[in-house]
Amino acid sequence: MAQLNVNLIAKSRNHFKKKQGLPEYLRTLTHLHFSSKNIEDIGDISTCRNLTVLYLYDNQITDICNLGFASNLTHLYMQNNSIAHIDNLSNLRMLSKLYLSGNRIAVVEGLERLTELKELHLENQKLAPGEKLLFDPRTLLSLAGSLCVLNINNNKMDDVRDLAVLKKLHSFTAADNKLRNTEELEDVIGVWPQLLQLDLRGNPVCKTPKYRDRLITACTSLEVFDGREIKEMTRQFLVNWKASKDGKKKKNNTHMLAGLSTRATWVCNPRKMQRSLGKQAYLTSSCFTS
The missing domain is CATH 3.80.10.10 (Ribonuclease Inhibitor)
Known part of the structure; x- marks a missing residue:
């Protein structure tokens, strides 16, 4: 050494x-x-x-x-x-x-x-x-x-x-x-x-x-x-693919949040839920009687 x-x-x-x-x-x-x-x-x-x-x-x-x-x-x-x-x-x-x-x-x-x-x-x-x-x-x-x-x-x-x-x-x-x-x-x-x-x-x-x-x-x-x-070309394709995927995901999340918001409103305001359901029932019965 x-x-x-x-x-x-x-x-x-x-x-x-x-x-x-x-x-x-x-x-x-x-x-x-x-x-x-x-x-x-x-x-x-x-x-x-x-x-x-x-x-x-x-x-x-x-x-x-x-x-x-x-x-x-x-x-x-x-x-x-x-x-x-x-x-x-x-x-x-x-x-x-x-x-x-x-x-x-x-x-x-x-x-x-x-x-x-x-x-x-x-x-x-x-x-x-x-x-x-x-x-x-x-x-x-x-x-x-x-x-x-x-x-x-x-x-x-x-x-x-x-x-x-x-x-x-x-x-x-x-x-x-x-x-x-x-x-x-x-x-x-x-x-x-x-x-x-x-x-x-x-x-x-x-x-x-x-x-x-x-x-x-x-x-x-x-x-x-x-x-x-x-x-x-590969990079651009993948970037576009991700942007499209993220866009669809964001859209789905928006729809889901809107649904959750509606359900929350019904829970907090039962009368509004009843009026909405009543309106839907009226529309449904009109379709059958017309």
């Missing part, structure tokens, strides 16, 4: 070329590539103050630490490690893309100060039996103004209603979870006016009647749904 530190960077042929002094090189370094290096710990690399992209995927890292110096970091790749908690990222105010898939995270938290975060990748967490991925409401509220891409594939989730606050989403991927309720999904994506891509493949909800039609009409900005492009 190894620790990411200045010495390891100096020994790397992919980085330090010895054409310049190590301190100068570390100060000018913007990209650091240390994926698949059996790294289990992040040491002191604070001399890399201009670091903008850090690749640490496919290692054995258990804790996110010693990155408080990296105020210029925009991309952090830490997928396929052994991270259980999202910690120590509050100083990364410029972070735009965060990759944490394939770790051991059960609760998404600690991102309250990442107001520039646009992409969050959390798919395929190694969860314990009975666990499902959860989101801290404070983190969701903090990300509501910036997050555009969210991937939560294969995390045993059965409810995404808390995610409705993420109104800037362009792409939402939640395949291979346990989502079952079409109405709940309609309510959520219906308040995402900028959503362009949606992937729910592998969820039980996909087997419900009119699943695709209902979600397309719930979010008319969608362009790609479950890997298939939505043609404008």
